Amino acid sequence: MKKTPLTELHRQQGAKMIDFHGFEMPVQYTSVIDEHLTVRRAVGIFDLCHMGEFDLEGPGAVATLSQLTTNDPSGLQPGEIQYTMLTNPNGGIIDDILVYRTETGFFLVVNASNTEKDFNWINQHLLPDTTLRDRTSELALIAVQGPKSLPVVERVLGKPLADVETYTFIDTEYKGYWLRASRTGYTGEDGFELYLPNAGAEELWQDLMTTGAEEGIAPIGLGARDTLRLEMRMPLYGNDIDETTTPLEAGLGRFVKFDKGDFIGRAALVKQKEAGVQRRLVGFVLQERGVPRQGYPILSAEGEEIGIVTSGTHSPSLNQAIGTGYVAAESASPGTEIHILVRQKRLKAQIIKGRFLK
Amino acid sequence: MSEKGLLFTKDHEWVRVQGNIAVVGITDYAQDELGDVVFVDLPSEGDQVQEGEGFAVVESVKAVSDIYAPVSGTIVKVNTELEDSPELINESPYEKGWIAEIELAEGVQLDDLMTAEEYEAFIKEA
Structure with missing residues (x-):
């Protein structure tokens, strides 16, 4: 199994470790529910060093990215970030990926399970004068999440960050590291999500833990990462979306820009939009005791099979069973x-509109 | 700890035998592995269970786990407290977190079950 620069630290601190797409990662430190609530009420830190990062650079970078993704990267200014999909x-x-506009091109952040697949796909479709470099093995990623994140990250980095707006980024230094x-x-x-060279990861993690003590900071495992994202209806690749589902079916149509010019998948998506989708990803709350899980059948009230659960859990914030699925x-x-x-x-369950946690 | 006198299975259930009644639950090790228990699918009183057969289900936030009958017999009582307070399995696995009472079937042998010392050695190997 692959390790992150923080794997040994997690082990020493007694985290339960699992194999997550080939990486030895912490699933839980104390309790999924406690960790979840710490992020909702205070602040928590996550080891996300397994995520993939690429640099896409050169004069052809914008056109390369635009023909590969559903969103429109052409209007992004340096420092801006966009959620988009490769189709x-x-x-x-x-x-589904994040695209950071840099001075020289783009910094792409991809799901750990897809790093190799995405790299090969993008590499096959590079336009002239464009380079793609995989930086996954050299970069660490630590996320700091929760309402008390800002003061902790400001003290650790020694600079004001209130002006760094949602879906923007800055490049700075930490103890001599980029x-x-x-x-x-x-x-x-x-x-915040903090990227830096592997060599600085452990120092940054310890520094965040020490500095954030007064805010009640705690390390958070992948178990709570899943319940946190599901309460907000953020899709999980491999569960809610994959190569057999489209952005329109998944309710991600706002990230598909049909008028930006051609891109791979556009013709099929136009056709699907015109015909109307056959199935939709919905959120539901269970009205009886139990926990829905990926793969469970969804039936109509009359008992006819109409779909399948893609994600399900017990929501720690709502103390209620919630799930998503295609129907x-x-x-x-x-x-x-x-x-x-x-x-x-x-x-019994009821389909709800929007996020579980309002 | 009240593990003394209990018998254990390789599937991490415990049994406390009193006369012809076996009280059954899951071990401290099992609850720790599962994490926060949020739902227990309890059997019904009167259900017949066979040794090794799944008779209850414990769901934590992250996993679902079958609970296997350590002995054959008839369910005579279930811990209905778990319906509203499934976390009792985490908080008190050997006392308040018991799952069901099974009336032992005729001729049930307990020889295959482990003592506390044997179980402790077993989980250390795992």
Whole structure:
């Protein structure tokens, strides 16, 4: 199994470790519920060193990215960040990624499970005068998330950061290391994602822990990362979206810019938009006791199978079972009663609009 | 700790035998591995269970786990406290977190179950 620069530290601190897409990662330090609530109420830090990072540079970088992704990167100014998707010719999602506009090109942040696939895909589609470099193995990523993130990161980096707006970033220094601080995250809370060379990762982690003690900072595992993102309806690649699902089906149509010019998958997506999607990703709350899990069938109130659960958990903030799944488009309206088949039992659930946590 | 006198399975259930009644739960090790328990799918009183058969399900935030009957018999009582307070399994696995009472079937042998010392050695190997 691959290690991150922080794997040994997690082990020493008693975290439960799991194999996450080939990386030995902490799933939990104390309790998923406690860690979740720490991020909602105070601040937590996450080891995300497994995430993939690429530099895409050169005069052809904008055009290369635009033909590969659904969103429009052409208007991005240096320092701005965009959520976008790589799609295949069928409009299926190869990955959902973040694109950082730098002075010289783009910095791409991709899902750990897709790093190699994405690199090969982008590399095959490079336009002339464009270079792609994989920086995954040299860069560490630590996320600081929660309403009390700002003062902690400001003290650690020794500079005011209130002006770094959501979905923007700055490049700075930390103890002599290059550091990129972006106002982004996967929890729905305020926070930062901090990229720096591997060599500085342990020092930064310890520094955040010490500095954030008065805010009640705590390390957070992948278990709470999943419950935090699901409460906010942020899709998880491999569960909610994959190469067989499209941005339109997944409710991510606002990140598809049909009028920007051609891109891989555009024709299929135009066709799907015109015909109307056959299924939609919806959120639901369970109205009986139980926990929905990925792969459980979704039935109509009449008992007909209409879809499948893609993510499900017990929401620590709401103390309620929640989930997402694809259902037939005609059954996808908010308020619709559906049933989740849990171990041969049909449990009532209701489709909701928007995020679980308002 | 009240593990003394309990018997254990390789699937991390515990049993406390009193006469022909076996009280069953999951071990401290099992609850720690599962993490925060948020739901327990309890059996019904009167259910017949076979040794080794799944008779209850414990769901934590991150996982779902079958609980296997350590002995054969009839469910005579279930811990309904767990419906509203599933966290009792984490907080008190050997006392308040018991799951069910099984009335032992005729001729049930307990020889295959481990003592506390044997179980401790077993989880150290795991």
